Amino acid sequence: MKKQLLILIVPVLFLVMACDDEVFLNKEPKNILLNEQVWSDEGLVLSVMADLYGRFPDYQTIENWVEFTNFDEAFASAFGDYGRHHNQDWNYFDWGYWDYGYIREINLFIEKAEEADQLTEAARERFLAEARFLRAAVYFEHVKRMGGVPIVLEPLTYDYSGDPTYLQQARAKEHEVYDFVISELDEIKNILPDDASIKSRATKGAALAMQMRAALYAGSIAKYGATTPEVSLSGDEVGIPSSMATGYYQKVMSAFNEMSGYSLYDRTPDRSDNFSNIFLDKNNNPEVIFVEDFKLQSGKVHGFTISNQPRYQSEEQEGGRINPSLNLVQSFERLDNTFGKLSTRTADDSDFIYYDEPTDLFANRDPRLSGTVILPGTTFKDTDVEIWAGYYLGDDTYITGNQFGAKGSIPGIDEDVQVVGYSGPIDNLEFSAQTGFYIRKFLDPTPGSGQRGVQSEVWWVRYRYSEVLLNAAEASFELGNTADAANYMNQVRTRAGLTTPLTAADINFDRIVHERKVELAFEGHQLWDMKRWRLAHIVWNGTSDELTENPGVATEPSTRPFGLWPYKVHDPDGPNDGKWVFKEVLPSQVTNPDRFRLGNYYSRIGDDLLNKNPKLVKNPNQ
Amino acid sequence: MNKILNKLSMFAVALLLLTGCALDNYEEPGSFLKGRIVYQGEPIGVEYNQVSFQLWEPGWELSKSIDVTVSQDGEFSALLFDAQYKLIIPSHQGPFMSIENSGTNSDTIIVDLNGSTEMDIEVLPFYVFNSADMSVSGTTVNMSASLNKVVTGVDERNIDRVNLYISKTHFVSGNTSVSSAEIGGGDITDIGNITLSTEIPDLTPSQSYVYARVGVKISGVEDMLFSPVQKLEF
Numbered sequence: 001m002k003k004q005l006l007i008l009i010v011p012v013l014f015l016v017m018a019c020d021d022e023v024f025l026n027k028e029p030k031n032i033l034l035n036e037q038v039w040s041d042e043g044l045v046l047s048v049m050a051d052l053y054g055r056f057p058d059y060q061t062i063e064n065w066v067e068f069t070n071f072d073e074a075f076a077s078a079f080g081d082y083g084r085h086h087n088q089d090w091n092y093f094d095w096g097y098w099d100y101g102y103i104r105e106i107n108l109f110i111e112k113a114e115e116a117d118q119l120t121e122a123a124r125e126r127f128l129a130e131a132r133f134l135r136a137a138v139y140f141e142h143v144k145r146m147g148g149v150p151i152v153l154e155p156l157t158y159d160y161s162g163d164p165t166y167l168q169q170a171r172a173k174e175h176e177v178y179d180f181v182i183s184e185l186d187e188i189k190n191i192l193p194d195d196a197s198i199k200s201r202a203t204k205g206a207a208l209a210m211q212m213r214a215a216l217y218a219g220s221i222a223k224y225g226a227t228t229p230e231v232s233l234s235g236d237e238v239g240i241p242s243s244m245a246t247g248y249y250q251k252v253m254s255a256f257n258e259m260s261g262y263s264l265y266d267r268t269p270d271r272s273d274n275f276s277n278i279f280l281d282k283n284n285n286p287e288v289i290f291v292e293d294f295k296l297q298s299g300k301v302h303g304f305t306i307s308n309q310p311r312y313q314s315e316e317q318e319g320g321r322i323n324p325s326l327n328l329v330q331s332f333e334r335l336d337n338t339f340g341k342l343s344t345r346t347a348d349d350s351d352f353i354y355y356d357e358p359t360d361l362f363a364n365r366d367p368r369l370s371g372t373v374i375l376p377g378t379t380f381k382d383t384d385v386e387i388w389a390g391y392y393l394g395d396d397t398y399i400t401g402n403q404f405g406a407k408g409s410i411p412g413i414d415e416d417v418q419v420v421g422y423s424g425p426i427d428n429l430e431f432s433a434q435t436g437f438y439i440r441k442f443l444d445p446t447p448g449s450g451q452r453g454v455q456s457e458v459w460w461v462r463y464r465y466s467e468v469l470l471n472a473a474e475a476s477f478e479l480g481n482t483a484d485a486a487n488y489m490n491q492v493r494t495r496a497g498l499t500t501p502l503t504a505a506d507i508n509f510d511r512i513v514h515e516r517k518v519e520l521a522f523e524g525h526q527l528w529d530m531k532r533w534r535l536a537h538i539v540w541n542g543t544s545d546e547l548t549e550n551p552g553v554a555t556e557p558s559t560r561p562f563g564l565w566p567y568k569v570h571d572p573d574g575p576n577d578g579k580w581v582f583k584e585v586l587p588s589q590v591t592n593p594d595r596f597r598l599g600n601y602y603s604r605i606g607d608d609l610l611n612k613n614p615k616l617v618k619n620p621n622q
Numbered sequence: 623m624n625k626i627l628n629k630l631s632m633f634a635v636a637l638l639l640l641t642g643c644a645l646d647n648y649e650e651p652g653s654f655l656k657g658r659i660v661y662q663g664e665p666i667g668v669e670y671n672q673v674s675f676q677l678w679e680p681g682w683e684l685s686k687s688i689d690v691t692v693s694q695d696g697e698f699s700a701l702l703f704d705a706q707y708k709l710i711i712p713s714h715q716g717p718f719m720s721i722e723n724s725g726t727n728s729d730t731i732i733v734d735l736n737g738s739t740e741m742d743i744e745v746l747p748f749y750v751f752n753s754a755d756m757s758v759s760g761t762t763v764n765m766s767a768s769l770n771k772v773v774t775g776v777d778e779r780n781i782d783r784v785n786l787y788i789s790k791t792h793f794v795s796g797n798t799s800v801s802s803a804e805i806g807g808g809d810i811t812d813i814g815n816i817t818l819s820t821e822i823p824d825l826t827p828s829q830s831y832v833y834a835r836v837g838v839k840i841s842g843v844e845d846m847l848f849s850p851v852q853k854l855e856f
Contacts, residue, residue: 088671088797230714230842543796593797598714598844607686621714621844 040118045127052109052134053201055102056292057141059095060524062304062442062460068322068522070094071540072594074439075323075561075587079430082589085561089542089595092622095527096603097145099138100152106135107155129191133202133210136184140214143177144528147238147602147619151180170615173236175244178218182251185211189258196261197284199291199459205262206290209463212255212471219248219478220532228534231601233620238602245478252475262286262465264495271497275371279442279461289463294456301455305444310374311404311431312386312422315450320423323435324373324521325561326584331551332369332518337500339514339552342564344582352581358388358566361582367497372521374438376566377580381445386421387433389565392581394574398567402426410570425565427588434587435563441522466492466519474512482507489515513554531601542595547584559593562586597621649703654738655690656699659716661747661772665696667835667848668716669795675711675743677702677733692716694793695850707733711745717840717847718747719777747772747847748779748840752814754849756834758856761822763788763801767836767849769813781807782839785846786818790825794835794851800825807841822856831855 028034038044060067069076069084076084113128142149150169158164172180189207196205222245225231232239265287268274278287294300309319326342333339342361343353355361358377362369374380376387390400391410401408401420408419424432448454473488482504490501492515502511516529530536533554541557548556563585571577599621610616658665659673676687677700688707690700709731711720720729721744733741752768765786773779783806787799796802803820810816822832832854837846 230844541796543802544799595797607684611684611686622712 035112039112039116042119042123045113045116045119045123048109049127049130052102052106052131053292056134056462057097057099057102057138058292058460058462058524059145059527060522061292062458063302065304065308065322065442065522069561071526072325072327072558072561073521073526074325074328075435075563075590076321077323077430077432077434078321081321085587085590086592088592089597090600092597092599092604092619093606094600094603095145096605097141098149098605098609099142103135103138103152104155106131106138107153110135111155125191126193129188130202132184132188133192133207136181136188137210139177140181140210143174143181144217144531145603146605147233148172148174148177148236150616151177168613168615171235171237171617174221174238175218175236175240178214178240178248181214182211182218185214194261196286196289199282199285199288200293203290205259206463208255208259209289209468212252212259212468212475213463215248215251215255216471216475217528217532219245219252219475222248223478224532224534228537228598228601230598231534231620233617235617237617238620249475249478252471253479256468256472256475259468262289262468264465264469264491266495271367272369272371275368275496276440276443278464278466280444280458282459287465288459288461289465289468291459291461293459296454296457301457303452303455304442304458305449305456306452308439308443309450310380310383310385310387310423310438311433313381313383314431315448316452318431319450320431320433320438322439322522323433323561323563323587324437324439325435326437326564327547327551327558327562328517328521329369329373329437329564330547331514332366332372333498333514333552335364335366335499337498337502337506339550341547341549341551342582344564344584352392352583354569354576354579354581356579358580361580366518368518370440372439372441372518374440374443376436380438380440380443381447385433385438386423387425387436387438387566388421389425389436389567389583390420391570392567393570399570400426402429404429404432412570412572425563427585434589435561436565436585437563439522461523466495467523467525470512470516470519473507473515477507477509477512485512492519510552510554514552530596534601536596536601537598540594540596542593544593559595560586560590651701651703653702653704653735654699655702655733655735655741656697656738657741657743658698659692659696659718659745660742661718661745661750663742664750666716666718666745666747666750667696667850668692668694668845669797669837669848670694670793673716673845675709675715677707677709679705679707694795694848702735704736707735709733709743711743714844716745716845717749717838717843718745719773721746748777748843749781749813749838749847751836751847751849754836754852756852756854758822758854761856762819763822763832763834763854764817764819765803765834765836766815766817768815769838771813779840779842781810781813782841783807784810784816784818785837785839786820786834787837788820788822788832788834790829790832792833792851794833795837795846795848800832 066081068074109131116124148171151172156167185207189204192202192204192207194204222240222242225239226242263286265278268277294302306316307321311320330341362375374385378385390398392398399408399410399419405418405422406420407416409416425434425436426432442458444456444458449456469488469492473485476484485507486502486504538555539558545557547562550556565583565585567581569576569579602619604622605616674689674691676689678687690698692698723731725732749769749771752770754767756765783804786803787794788801789798790800801820801823803818805818833851834854835851836849839846
């Protein structure tokens with residue numbers, strides 16, 4: 001009896017304790033925010049926006065700096081990255097990009113923002129414009145890397161019918177994507193705040209700067225694409241008709257003429273320091289237009305300085321991973337506007353040229369050189385960088401060591417002395433300055449910036465006014481207005497510290513290419529510039545050529561990163577004792593020249609994507 | 623206690639052995655497709671690792687090509703499953719054009735693989751070498767080559783340049799050359815008689831031989847045409 005009662009009671013108990021379905025299923029979740037909650041609060045919408053900003057696409061950045069060593073600008077002085085100099089060619093997938101997940105989330109944001117009625121009209125409009133700004137940037141990034149891509153402007157939803165064909169879109173033409181980017185930015189530029197003090201959110205200035213860059217890319221692909229007819233597709237998914245070039249170049253100028261509120265940074269008397277401070281000074285910097293910002297003790301910091309500080313007196317047991325190449329260093333012109341190799345040998349090549357100080361070799365060069373690169377004989381954080389390769393005894397005899405600051409014996413001195421710098425250069429020793437140079441751009445001189453526990457808050461500058469001026473100079477040149485081009489270029493060059501202005505007659509294609517190379521080195525422009533001018537397969541042609549004698553010529557091959565090692569002369573009785581000589585070297589880890597194949601101009605679309613969407617066509621030459 | 627543990631561990635080992643599957647549950651591919659890229663029976667020299675063709679096996683839900691790379695003497699070899707493949711040379715590959723296949727009326731070639739097969743692929747090169755002779759005198763390599771234009775008419779192409787390359791190893795191209803000489807297409811008066819010479823530089827470590835061959839860059843074609851590799855003693 002008792003047992004039966006128990007059996008009865010248990011299910012009854014369950015029935016009684018079970019709660020009300022209605023209440024249980026409609027409980028508010030405590031770990032996620034619902035659409036209505038987010039879209040009724042400006043602060044919450046801003047956090048969603050911040051997430052979208054945080055996924056802004058870049059290839060080479062202050063955090064992804066290792067990609068700077070893929071080309072001829074720099075050597076990677078780290079064991080795990082030597083492969084970048086061993087490879088025979090780049091993969092067709094390299095620098096590819098296909099992120100429709102991100103586009104979908106931006107489209108969802110736009111859809112919801114359009115319906116949101118709890119926000120003030122001004123805030124809603126600004127959010128909408130910012131989302132469209134980001135979407136334009138993402139499409140620009142796609143077209144830059146992949147050519148024409150499907151333009152999807154609303155969140156697509158699958159209906160589970162078993163037939164996804166209605167979601168499959170063909171690739172748009174390359175110029176249609178550029179046109180989309182340009183017209184979107186036209187529509188939103190006046191909604192965005194026209195305020196040059198806003199740096200990390202979209203502004204009118206940022207929209208115009210992006211528009212200029214996009215129009216310039218499209219114009220040059222239209223013009224220079226004619227030189228490589230193989231790099232095109234019959235449906236124009238790749239390749240822009242050359243007749244469209246002029247229109248795009250004019251668009252660059254009209255956007256430029258609308259730009260206001262920005263000027264070149266000019267606050268430090270020393271030209272090299274001033275150039276380096278462009279990237280370090282966050283105090284209402286008049287040149288910087290759009291950035292990804294970082295902040296100490298906020299969690300959003302980066303380790304650029306840890307990885308790239310000079311190895312000597314480094315705040316951690318590492319550093320020096322980016323070694324700018326001699327190829328880049330010798331590209332900085334002389335103060336009299338002429339080009340040439342650094343003078344290390346006498347005219348008849350019979351002997352070295354002897355310098356009193358290591359910096360004397362670079363004395364008459366563009367001040368941007370030592371603003372971009374740490375040169376031997378200079379200091380960082382008030383400490384000598386200790387870049388010297390050893391002693392030169394004459395007759396092609398050198399004494400050096402194989403570890404940082406190694407000691408050895410030199411003739412005529414009884415005790416062992418230091419025979420190599422504490423930062424190298426030592427061939428094959430990671431973190432040493434294997435090319436004889438370290439990078440200075442973005443390197444943070446704040447104490448602690450090189451420590452893992454502190455890191456750095458130097459921001460990543462995506463758009464700055466100097467590039468805007470160079471864009472205008474290039475467009476003017478292409479439109480035949482060389483006087484205007486000279487004017488824009490001279491503004492940049494005068495600020496840089498070059499004293500003789502260029503005349504209209506001096507402006508030619510080589511000048512345009514060269515100015516961008518030295519002004520914008522390590523800012524993530526090189527690859528895209530070389531692609532749009534169709535110079536990449538000419539400059540990175542896969543042959544083991546020696547270092548060029550004509551650094552001012554745009555088409556000179558440059559396939560391997562060379563170095564320049566300073567040696568102290570040891571010749572106690574001779575006139576040159578204590579002076580410096582420089583020897584050109586090729587780091588031994590550079591075993592293969594760079595080869596940019598025609599198939600690298602537009603990255604490969606993976607087989608997985610082609611299988612999912614049969615309407616996609618492949619990129620050419622792969 | 624120990625006994626139980628022992629028994630247990632033995633049992634565990636037995637279980638592992640019994641349930642362990644064979645090394646692989648698929649047969650490995652076993653048939654070779656071997657051959658050369660040829661024009662009138664003569665293989666066409668290309669650059670190492672730069673020219674490839676594709677094999678597609680129809681009938682699967684997802685398609686992905688098997689890329690077969692051609693060696694620098696124009697040979698290829700691929701280890702495959704027995705099946706019917708469609709062989710395609712993509713239009714930009716190699717210093718040659720595909721020939722229309724009579725079986726498919728297109729440039730697709732049907733390959734029925736049933737056991738290892740030797741098959742030469744006939745193509746139409748823009749140019750071929752009649753001869754490429756090399757000799758050494760002192761440390762100078764002299765080359766005299768004779769080219770023959772094969773494709774004429776609408777598809778004919780000019781020569782951008784001709785290069786003589788010298789390498790330390792068997793792999794000879796602009797990528798590996800230690801010394802090279804070049805003549806521009808416009809400077810060639812007679813493609814039946816092209817001469818070039820270049821100096822052998824000091825080699826580290828030193829060796830008493832080099833490898834050499836001639837490359838032809840044809841305008842609008844990315845891959846260069848190469849003569850056979852020759853070993854030269856000096």
